[in-house]
Amino acid sequence: MTRTLDLAVIAGDGIGPEVVAEGLKVLDAVLAGSDVDVTTTPYELGAARWHATGETLTDEDLAAIAKHEAILLGAVGDPGVPSGVLERGLLLKLRFAFDHFVNLRPSVLYPGVPTPLADPGEVDFVVVREGTEGPYVGNGGAIRVGTPAEVANEVSVNTAYGVERVVRDAFARAQARPRRKLTLVHKHNVLVHAGHLWRRTVEAVATEFPDVTVDYCHVDAATIYLVNDPSRFDVIVTDNLFGDILTDLAAAITGGIGLAASGNVNPTGEFPSMFEPVHGSAPDIAGQQKADPTAAVLSVALLLEHLGLTEQAARIQRAVEGDIAERAGATTTRTTSEIGDALAARVAG
Amino acid sequence: MTRTLDLAVIAGDGIGPEVVAEGLKVLDAVLAGSDVDVTTTPYELGAARWHATGETLTDEDLAAIAKHEAILLGAVGDPGVPSGVLERGLLLKLRFAFDHFVNLRPSVLYPGVPTPLADPGEVDFVVVREGTEGPYVGNGGAIRVGTPAEVANEVSVNTAYGVERVVRDAFARAQARPRRKLTLVHKHNVLVHAGHLWRRTVEAVATEFPDVTVDYCHVDAATIYLVNDPSRFDVIVTDNLFGDILTDLAAAITGGIGLAASGNVNPTGEFPSMFEPVHGSAPDIAGQQKADPTAAVLSVALLLEHLGLTEQAARIQRAVEGDIAERAGATTTRTTSEIGDALAARVAG
Ligand SMILES: CC(C)[C@H](C(=O)O)[C@@H](O)C(=O)O
Ligand SMILES: CC(C)[C@H](C(=O)O)[C@@H](O)C(=O)O
Numbered sequence: 194m195t196r197t198l199d200l201a202v203i204a205g206d207g208i209g210p211e212v213v214a215e216g217l218k219v220l221d222a223v224l225a226g227s228d229v230d231v232t233t234t235p236y237e238l239g240a241a242r243w244h245a246t247g248e249t250l251t252d253e254d255l256a257a258i259a260k261h262e263a264i265l266l267g268a269v270g271d272p273g274v275p276s277g278v279l280e281r282g283l284l285l286k287l288r289f290a291f292d293h294f295v296n297l298r299p300s301v302l303y304p305g306v307p308t309p310l311a312d313p314g315e316v317d318f319v320v321v322r323e324g325t326e327g328p329y330v331g332n333g334g335a336i337r338v339g340t341p342a343e344v345a346n347e348v349s350v351n352t353a354y355g356v357e358r359v360v361r362d363a364f365a366r367a368q369a370r371p372r373r374k375l376t377l378v379h380k381h382n383v384l385v386h387a388g389h390l391w392r393r394t395v396e397a398v399a400t401e402f403p404d405v406t407v408d409y410c411h412v413d414a415a416t417i418y419l420v421n422d423p424s425r426f427d428v429i430v431t432d433n434l435f436g437d438i439l440t441d442l443a444a445a446i447t448g449g450i451g452l453a454a455s456g457n458v459n460p461t462g463e464f465p466s467m468f469e470p471v472h473g474s475a476p477d478i479a480g481q482q483k484a485d486p487t488a489a490v491l492s493v494a495l496l497l498e499h500l501g502l503t504e505q506a507a508r509i510q511r512a513v514e515g516d517i518a519e520r521a522g523a524t525t526t527r528t529t530s531e532i533g534d535a536l537a538a539r540v541a542g
Numbered sequence: 543m544t545r546t547l548d549l550a551v552i553a554g555d556g557i558g559p560e561v562v563a564e565g566l567k568v569l570d571a572v573l574a575g576s577d578v579d580v581t582t583t584p585y586e587l588g589a590a591r592w593h594a595t596g597e598t599l600t601d602e603d604l605a606a607i608a609k610h611e612a613i614l615l616g617a618v619g620d621p622g623v624p625s626g627v628l629e630r631g632l633l634l635k636l637r638f639a640f641d642h643f644v645n646l647r648p649s650v651l652y653p654g655v656p657t658p659l660a661d662p663g664e665v666d667f668v669v670v671r672e673g674t675e676g677p678y679v680g681n682g683g684a685i686r687v688g689t690p691a692e693v694a695n696e697v698s699v700n701t702a703y704g705v706e707r708v709v710r711d712a713f714a715r716a717q718a719r720p721r722r723k724l725t726l727v728h729k730h731n732v733l734v735h736a737g738h739l740w741r742r743t744v745e746a747v748a749t750e751f752p753d754v755t756v757d758y759c760h761v762d763a764a765t766i767y768l769v770n771d772p773s774r775f776d777v778i779v780t781d782n783l784f785g786d787i788l789t790d791l792a793a794a795i796t797g798g799i800g801l802a803a804s805g806n807v808n809p810t811g812e813f814p815s816m817f818e819p820v821h822g823s824a825p826d827i828a829g830q831q832k833a834d835p836t837a838a839v840l841s842v843a844l845l846l847e848h849l850g851l852t853e854q855a856a857r858i859q860r861a862v863e864g865d866i867a868e869r870a871g872a873t874t875t876r877t878t879s880e881i882g883d884a885l886a887a888r889v890a891g
Binding site (some may be wrong): 272276277280281285295308309310311312328329333334335338339340341342343344345346347348350351352353354357378381382384385386387388389390391393413414416417419420423434437438439440441442444445446450508529535 | 660700765766794802
């Protein structure tokens with residue numbers, strides 16, 4: 194009996210197509226000889242499409258993508274597109290339309306990876322970033338724009354419905370990990386309304402997970418811990434904006450965004466989940482085979498894990514670990530596709 | 543002709559009184575034999591007062607403090623006070639009532655200071671954090687609190703008036719520094735209304751400072767630079783919340799919040815400016831002479847600089863540099879007052 198993975202692929206702009214190609218190469222390799230087939234459907238979305246047509250993501254695009262089992266995304270954007278157009282009109286639109294309320298961002302410091310920290314210790318945590326609320330909802334506006342009397346507001350919207358479901362997801366993930374620790378990161382001493390909702394929710398859901406240790410820190414203090422004592426973290430649950438900030442910092446201390454993968458997950462399965470590297474389209478190095486495809490490859494691993502193919506996901510992870518360990522000693526720089534080839538060879542092995 | 547500095551002193555809670563005592567000790571020492579006198583008026587504000595009276599900051603307190611030339615604050619808060627009470631009711635109330643729109647936070651990595659970074663390079667930048675707007679305005683609210691239908695909103699308010707004045711201040715500071723570089727940090731690809739106001743304002747004010755190089759980065763990317771390449775920053779201008787987050791990280795990479803000083807500045811002079819260490823009241827080590835008073839002492843230096851006593855401010859800074867260099871080789875731990883004594887001896891010298 195053959196299972197077919199039906200993926201939508203949004204390669205996007207800049208280095209997106211290059212790194213996605215390697216992700217798919219490794220995906221093919223890890224599934225070769227198994228009873229799982231892959232079909233991929235490319236979607237031309239991003240800066241190129243916007244320049245050509247003025248479209249970011251049409252209702253037809255959305256409806257078509259919704260039919261797939263999962264989405265692999267490379268990166269979107271180029272300097273010619275005004276700020277916010279593709280972010281709001283494409284990337285965030287996908288996250289919101291497909292109710293990706295769990296934005297999953299693991300941070301693991303693999304042995305041999307260069308880190309800016311002198312003494313990082315063991316780093317292995319995952320940030321569960323809320324993906325459909327907070328200051329990302331687009332609920333802002335401005336009056337008297339361009340005049341000295343301009344007022345520009347941004348509203349962070351937080352609901353019990355939205356907070357509870359992501360907090361419960363984070364608790365479940367914490368429970369499934371050896372250390373069983375959950376840290377809520379917020380700023381409830383200033384953002385008292387949203388902060389207290391988050392705090393109360395964590396307290397309430399904690400009663401369902403008595404074996405999970407619960408911890409809290411303010412977002413400012415969390416950045417200190419991330420550089421001074423990152424091993425204290427196991428699972429972090431936080432809002433959309435704090436999660437955005439913390440996961441870039443987390444990526445930086447664990448070898449950079451070239452290695453950071455993420456999943457935009459709809460745990461109910463009502464909509465396809467989307468997996469993407471944390472990095473952007475890096476137009477300055479696009480098309481030069483200079484990009485590290487590891488984050489895209491690890492995003493494929495997250496995708497497989499999400500779809501229940503945990504053995505294959507683990508093989509990709511081990512391949513990356515092995516490749517990174519070998520890299521540490523090497524002096525030559527490999528091209529994007531050479532790294533993909535090496536990883537494909539390892540997972541096939 | 544004698545000049546008298548008339549200071550309000552809010553020693554506060556926890557380690558606040560200990561570190562403020564050392565700050566005042568060094569202040570006395572640096573002014574000894576000069577034509578500048580100091581008078582200090584203590585204000586009993588903070589957790590102790592709140593526990594005793596339920597008051598945080600009365601109109602009478604505010605009116606009395608307003609008459610002083612500047613404020614030195616230690617730290618406020620203890621675990622027995624509900625989150626937000628002293629933050630909103632005292633600390634932020636002072637910042638807002640006295641229109642402290644420039645929240646000034648220098649980050650210098652002094653030679654010999656332990657840093658979590660393996661290879662920090664030269665770090666010497668200042669964050670100009672907006673202090674009277676953004677998500678700190680307290681313009682949020684919640685409905686159906688405690689029910690599954692709860693909605694909790696937080697509004698970030700940004701005005702052309704508020705953004706322009708802090709951006710102009712930051713440009714002036716950048717112009718007065720050797721590197722003359724200003725980096726705006728925001729998230730204008732998501733917070734499009736506020737972000738574009740900030741961006742347009744920086745572009746407009748930049749024309750008045752043609753010799754200042756202008757740069758932009760998203761707040762998430764800024765955290766990466768702070769650990770990978772902190773020497774790229776000279777002056778950072780940013781909003782209230784981003785500034786809160788970035789300055790804790792900045793403190794961490796430059797030796798910790800035990801060394802981080804800050805000024806809540808009202809540049810017009812209409813209200814007294816307030817100087818305080820970035821650290822909190824640290825109740826766990828309070829009263830044990832374990833706290834490092836250096837941040838409080840450096841806050842005194844910022845205070846003197848703000849009041850035009852730049853020579854004395856520089857002497858304190860040099861004393862701290864010397865003390866830190868000496869500390870690096872030492873194996874014994876000094877008490878709070880021993881560090882204060884050492885700094886006082888150096889500035890008197
Ligand atoms: C591109 C941007 C909208 C996005 C975000 O802020 O979520 C990115 O920074 C990320 O973290 O995926
Ligand atoms: C205590 C808190 C309200 C305060 C802030 O968020 O501004 C502190 O973190 C700071 O940075 O001075």
